[in-house]
Amino acid sequence: MAETAVDHGTVIVGRMINRPAARVFAAYADANERVRWAAPSDTAVFFYEKADFRVGGLDVARCGAREDPRFRVESRYMGILPGHRIVTVDTVHEDTTPLSVSITTVEFSDSPDGAQVKVTVQVTSFAGAGMIDNTRDGTAGSLNNLVRYLERPEA
Numbered sequence: 139m140a141e142t143a144v145d146h147g148t149v150i151v152g153r154m155i156n157r158p159a160a161r162v163f164a165a166y167a168d169a170n171e172r173v174r175w176a177a178p179s180d181t182a183v184f185f186y187e188k189a190d191f192r193v194g195g196l197d198v199a200r201c202g203a204r205e206d207p208r209f210r211v212e213s214r215y216m217g218i219l220p221g222h223r224i225v226t227v228d229t230v231h232e233d234t235t236p237l238s239v240s241i242t243t244v245e246f247s248d249s250p251d252g253a254q255v256k257v258t259v260q261v262t263s264f265a266g267a268g269m270i271d272n273t274r275d276g277t278a279g280s281l282n283n284l285v286r287y288l289e290r291p292e293a
Contacts, residue, residue, distance in 0.1 A: 145263040147270035152256040153281045157288045159246040159253040160221045165288055166244060167191050167220075175287035176201075178279025183207050193218050208232055213242075222246055228259075230269075237265040240273070255281065 155162050165171045169189035177184040181204060188198040195215045200207040210231045217225035224244045230237045240261040247254045257277050263269035287293065 143266075145261075145267045145270060147261045147263070147267070147273070149259040149261060149270065149274045149277055150256065151274065151277045151281055152254060153285055154249070154251055154254055155285050155288050156252040157293070159248045162253040162255055162284070162288060163221045163224075163246050165284060166224060169197070171287075175283040176280050177283065178276040182279075191215065191218075209237075216241075232265075235265075238263045238269050238273070255284070257281065 165175065169186050169191065172189075173185055176199075182201060183204045184199060184201040185207070186197060186199050188196065190196050193215050197211075197213040197215075199211045199213070200209065201211060202209045211228060212231075213226040213228045215224070215226055217223065222245065224242075226242045228238075228240045228242055230240075238261055240259050242260075243258045245254075245256045245258075247256075259273055259277060261270050261273050
């Protein structure tokens, strides 16, 4: 693959959660809650080096395999509409190598069955089309964990 090659993709993942949209939004807004559900699988880890949930704020997180969280994710909050929408610009690096840049929109809406959560990620990958697949799998895994986290009896 040439150094100048890039891949583009749009990932859309949604879930219904048996909780009000305001509660689901709160699980995104609170970094302490996010670390409880954001890892996409039991073999992965996700933690924050910095969390600043506000328009213009920057989150810096590490993730990856539990024994090797080599990926650094920086998320700049571009728009927050409490209870309804979060928009970020995200960069993913492996050590010092940039892997992707994306715009992520998370939308929350109430329905008779709970909250509908829709995540749309528009990805530019510098690491091949596999990065887009990884984005899809990671987003789906995180949302699955969010459902499990929020639908616990004590949540």
